[in-house]
Amino acid sequence: MNVKLGRLKRLAVLFSLMIGWSLLAGCNAGKQPAGSPAGKNAGITLKIGAALTPHAEILNFIKPQLKSQGVNLEIVLIDEEGWMNPSLAEKQIDANYFQHVPYLRSVIHEKKYDFAVAAKVHIEPIGFYSRKIGSLDELKDGATIAIPNNPSNEYRTLALLEKKGLIRLRQGLKDFEATPRDIAENPRKLRFVEVESAQLVRALVDVDGALINTNYVLDARIDPASALFREDADSPYANVIVVRKPDENRPEILKLAKAATSPEVKKFIHDKYGVAVVPAF
Numbered sequence: 001m002n003v004k005l006g007r008l009k010r011l012a013v014l015f016s017l018m019i020g021w022s023l024l025a026g027c028n029a030g031k032q033p034a035g036s037p038a039g040k041n042a043g044i045t046l047k048i049g050a051a052l053t054p055h056a057e058i059l060n061f062i063k064p065q066l067k068s069q070g071v072n073l074e075i076v077l078i079d080e081e082g083w084m085n086p087s088l089a090e091k092q093i094d095a096n097y098f099q100h101v102p103y104l105r106s107v108i109h110e111k112k113y114d115f116a117v118a119a120k121v122h123i124e125p126i127g128f129y130s131r132k133i134g135s136l137d138e139l140k141d142g143a144t145i146a147i148p149n150n151p152s153n154e155y156r157t158l159a160l161l162e163k164k165g166l167i168r169l170r171q172g173l174k175d176f177e178a179t180p181r182d183i184a185e186n187p188r189k190l191r192f193v194e195v196e197s198a199q200l201v202r203a204l205v206d207v208d209g210a211l212i213n214t215n216y217v218l219d220a221r222i223d224p225a226s227a228l229f230r231e232d233a234d235s236p237y238a239n240v241i242v243v244r245k246p247d248e249n250r251p252e253i254l255k256l257a258k259a260a261t262s263p264e265v266k267k268f269i270h271d272k273y274g275v276a277v278v279p280a281f
Contacts (some may be wrong), residue, residue, distance in 0.1 A: 050100040062259040100237040101150035103174035119257035124214035127227030146210035149194035157211035224276035238280035
């Protein structure tokens with residue numbers, strides 16, 4: 001009798017241990033340590049906010065390469081570019097890729113963002129487009145021209161018009177900022193309309209011409225070669241991948257930066273975009 005009771009007690013203890021081990025395994029499911037095989041297989045996810053063209057297209061091109069290096073690139077298309085930098089500052093995304101260096105400088109100065117450039121990837125030469133004239137010689141005195149309304153791009157377009165001899169800006173401008181009020185000479189009496197960058201293509205029907213960023217031209221399926229004139233390839237307006245400081249030193253960010261500035265990306269940009277997009281590396 002005592003032998004049977006002992007066996008029963010041992011069986012009961014064993015059964016209890018098995019249940020305990022089962023419960024422990026269930027509780028730890030999904031809590032794999034980062035260094036475990038499951039963690040390694042899962043990789044690290046980088047969420048990056050991007051404009052559609054060419055930014056997201058370039059990111060999609062390097063996505064398989066990063067995947068093979070253990071970095072899962074999640075591309076978030078944000079239609080309203082005004083949300084890109086706040087989303088990065090608020091840690092809703094790990095990086096963004098939509099803006100050029102002078103624009104970044106202006107928002108850092110204004111908003112005091114603690115951002116860093118992870119990589120300079122490409123330049124989109126801004127161009128002058130029109131549905132009413134076929135050459136610059138046809139531009140009449142008093143013509144209306146639409147330009148972007150954000151400070152850095154506004155200066156960029158006015159500087160291009162100055163280079164073409166249409167206007168002259170006042171001396172002493174700094175930080176890539178200017179508005180039509182900074183025009184010192186306007187012999188053609190051109191009129192300027194300040195428009196949200198994303199709306200410049202739509203504004204073409206109402207003006208004699210508009211200076212438009214290439215990404216919006218590509219989105220609207222307008223041939224970039226149809227620009228009456230454009231910036232040279234030596235433009236300082238490189239589009240950059242931006243992160244929070246000091247994330248530019250994270251291994252996965254370094255992998256992203258290296259992939260985005262590879263010879264393969266340079267060839268992809270040349271083959272896909274021609275004169276519309278120029279590598280900045």
